[in-house]
Amino acid sequence: MKELKYLNPYFFKYKGRLIVGVFITIIATVFKLVVPMKIGDSVTIVEQYMNGEITDLAYVKQHLLINVLILLGAALLSGFFTFMMRQTFIVVSRYVEYDLKNVVFEQYQKLSLGFYKQNRTGDLMNRISEDVSKVRMYVGPAFMYSITTITLFIVVISYMFYQDPILTLYAIAPLPLLSVAIFKLSVMINKRSTIVQQYLSKLTSFTQESFSGISVIKAYGIEPRINQDFENLAEGSKDKNIDLAKVQALFAPLMILLIGVSNILVIYIGGMRYMDGKIEELGTLVEFLMYVNMLTWPVAIVGFVASMVQQAEASQKRINEFLKTEPDIQNEVEENTPIDGNIVFNNLTFTYPDTGIVALKDISFSVKPGDTLAIVGNTGSGKSTILELIGRLYDVEEGMLTIDGIPIKNLNLSDLRSSIGYVPQDAFLFSDTLRNNIRFGKEDATEEEVIEAAKSAVVHKNIIEFNKGYDTVLGERGITLSGGQKQRLSIARAIIKDPKILLFDDSLSAVDTETEEQILQHLHKISKDKTTIIVSHRISSVKNATNIIVLEDGKIIQSGSHNELVNLEGYYKELYAKQLLEKEM
Ligand SMILES: Nc1ncnc2c1ncn2[C@@H]1O[C@H](COP(=O)(O)OP(=O)(O)OP(=O)(O)O)[C@@H](O)[C@H]1O
Numbered sequence: 001m002k003e004l005k006y007l008n009p010y011f012f013k014y015k016g017r018l019i020v021g022v023f024i025t026i027i028a029t030v031f032k033l034v035v036p037m038k039i040g041d042s043v044t045i046v047e048q049y050m051n052g053e054i055t056d057l058a059y060v061k062q063h064l065l066i067n068v069l070i071l072l073g074a075a076l077l078s079g080f081f082t083f084m085m086r087q088t089f090i091v092v093s094r095y096v097e098y099d100l101k102n103v104v105f106e107q108y109q110k111l112s113l114g115f116y117k118q119n120r121t122g123d124l125m126n127r128i129s130e131d132v133s134k135v136r137m138y139v140g141p142a143f144m145y146s147i148t149t150i151t152l153f154i155v156v157i158s159y160m161f162y163q164d165p166i167l168t169l170y171a172i173a174p175l176p177l178l179s180v181a182i183f184k185l186s187v188m189i190n191k192r193s194t195i196v197q198q199y200l201s202k203l204t205s206f207t208q209e210s211f212s213g214i215s216v217i218k219a220y221g222i223e224p225r226i227n228q229d230f231e232n233l234a235e236g237s238k239d240k241n242i243d244l245a246k247v248q249a250l251f252a253p254l255m256i257l258l259i260g261v262s263n264i265l266v267i268y269i270g271g272m273r274y275m276d277g278k279i280e281e282l283g284t285l286v287e288f289l290m291y292v293n294m295l296t297w298p299v300a301i302v303g304f305v306a307s308m309v310q311q312a313e314a315s316q317k318r319i320n321e322f323l324k325t326e327p328d329i330q331n332e333v334e335e336n337t338p339i340d341g342n343i344v345f346n347n348l349t350f351t352y353p354d355t356g357i358v359a360l361k362d363i364s365f366s367v368k369p370g371d372t373l374a375i376v377g378n379t380g381s382g383k384s385t386i387l388e389l390i391g392r393l394y395d396v397e398e399g400m401l402t403i404d405g406i407p408i409k410n411l412n413l414s415d416l417r418s419s420i421g422y423v424p425q426d427a428f429l430f431s432d433t434l435r436n437n438i439r440f441g442k443e444d445a446t447e448e449e450v451i452e453a454a455k456s457a458v459v460h461k462n463i464i465e466f467n468k469g470y471d472t473v474l475g476e477r478g479i480t481l482s483g484g485q486k487q488r489l490s491i492a493r494a495i496i497k498d499p500k501i502l503l504f505d506d507s508l509s510a511v512d513t514e515t516e517e518q519i520l521q522h523l524h525k526i527s528k529d530k531t532t533i534i535v536s537h538r539i540s541s542v543k544n545a546t547n548i549i550v551l552e553d554g555k556i557i558q559s560g561s562h563n564e565l566v567n568l569e570g571y572y573k574e575l576y577a578k579q580l581l582e583k584e585m
Pocket residue numbers: 117352354355357358359377378379380381382383384385386425
């Protein structure tokens with residue numbers, strides 16, 4: 001229960017509703033008690049009439065009629081209060097679930113990129129869905145059942161003891177056994193359900209992936225292999241489901257067996273005591289039988305609750321560990337630090353902490369507002385890493401990275417990030433309208449600003465060709481757009497932000513050279529007072545840059561303007577010659 005202590009403030013937060021819930025539970029239980037009492041009383045009066053103790057038939061009938069009416073009223077009221085009880089406890093658990101999901105999601109947003117690289121998406125999703133649901137079972141159903149059981153026990157067992165303590169002991173003797181058996185069974189059920197769940201996630205991921213990759217599957221004609229893989233997974237899932245069904249099927253017989261034992265004990269011991277005259281009325285026996293049956297479910301629930309708590313504890317432990325995770329990248333400066341965009345790398349070496357790959361080696365360069373720096377180089381040479389460091393997605397350990405003369409760590413993180421317009425290599429678009437995807441860069445942007453940005457990114461014409469124009473909603477991962485359109489939309493998103501620093505990571509790779517030229521011209525105008533860094537494999541994208549650096553294996557091997565570099569033997573000149581040749585062909 002140590003981990004579940006985390007939830008106490010939530011119980012406190014909703015204490016008003018919970019207290020009302022407890023009261024309602026007590027009232028519902030008391031009304032439940034009336035049913036066996038009145039049935040017992042009815043049997044007794046019939047018995048007394050049969051024995052000749054009462055001779056007035058009309059009186060018996062009237063007594064029975066009143067009992068029936070009371071029974072009806074009590075059942076209705078008990079039903080109503082049980083409904084109200086669920087309304088309070090279960091509703092509270094939904095509130096807590098909502099709060100917890102928000103807390104978990106907020107933490108997700110705080111954590112750094114490194115955390116996402118180290119954890120699988122499925123696990124991250126589980127924390128917010130599965131784990132939170134299991135914790136909700138503790139806050140809601142488990143708490144509610146515990147309160148019902150405790151109330152029922154106190155009320156029913158005290159009443160039974162008051163009637164006949166010996167018979168009570170016999171009647172309730174098998175009940176702890178039932179609790180333990182149900183607990184053991186629930187643990188088994190939970191273990192097997194977890195496995196079933198794992199298979200289900202595998203099946204879902206597999207299906208999802210085959211939908212996303214359907215064009216590759218079809219192009220390679222590997223449908224039979226994919227079908228076979230699916231069948232194998234489905235087979236495993238079916239076997240695990242059957243395993244689960246087997247233990248679940250034990251549940252009802254076990255309950256019936258143990259209730260049966262309790263009933264036999266009440267009938268046998270109670271019958272003997274009745275014959276010995278220790279129990280005066282037959283009605284008491286009937287009452288006891290009903291109480292025993294009434295207690296069985298709550299007793300079984302004790303086992304259930306124990307296993308629910310066990311699972312909630314495990315889930316909460318995972319949630320607590322996760323909530324304690326500190327983001328690698330922390331904002332260390334509270335005061336605002338406005339940014340101009342004078343970027344300096346000074347003998348910087350960077351090693352990715354998770355893989356140990358040295359992506360940048362002794363890098364030095366500078367770029368000031370109004371200038372454009374271009375970075376070229378082979379794949380894996382460290383180009384994207386430079387951009388990630390400027391956005392402080394990772395912290396610099398060796399050497400220095402300063403902006404406006406201040407080490408990047410000493411800048412307010414939010415000021416830094418809001419002064420950067422970053423267009424990543426894989427343009428990611430949300431399943432939203434085109435307008436909102438552009439507005440993502442500036443939430444309060446006007447329609448004119450959106451159109452202006454789209455025009456600068458040379459995507460406006462494409463957008464208005466869609467039937468719904470800017471209101472066109474993108475499917476999952478922006479399926480309706482071409483690669484080049486996605487890239488340009490992503491550029492528009494960065495432009496609308498009007499940031500001090502613009503970072504383009506190979507963002508024009510999917511557009512034709514003509515469009516590229518137009519975009520670059522617009523950028524040239526927009527970025528007059530901005531610091532621009534363009535990563536590209538194309539000479540056409542970088543030739544107008546103020547300065548170009550060439551990276552190889554994390555090191556700067558060449559730097560200078562286009563005119564300088566084309567006259568120097570080396571990587572840049574070769575690249576230029578190759579691309580010139582391709583163009584001519
Ligand atoms: N998140 C990461 N974690 C660990 N290693 C990484 C990570 N990102 C990149 N690397 C490694 O760092 C090196 C430099 O990668 P980077 O993405 O900066 O290259 P790049 O020049 O941008 O390549 P490309 O032109 O293919 O985009 C590569 O060896 C890569 O495997």
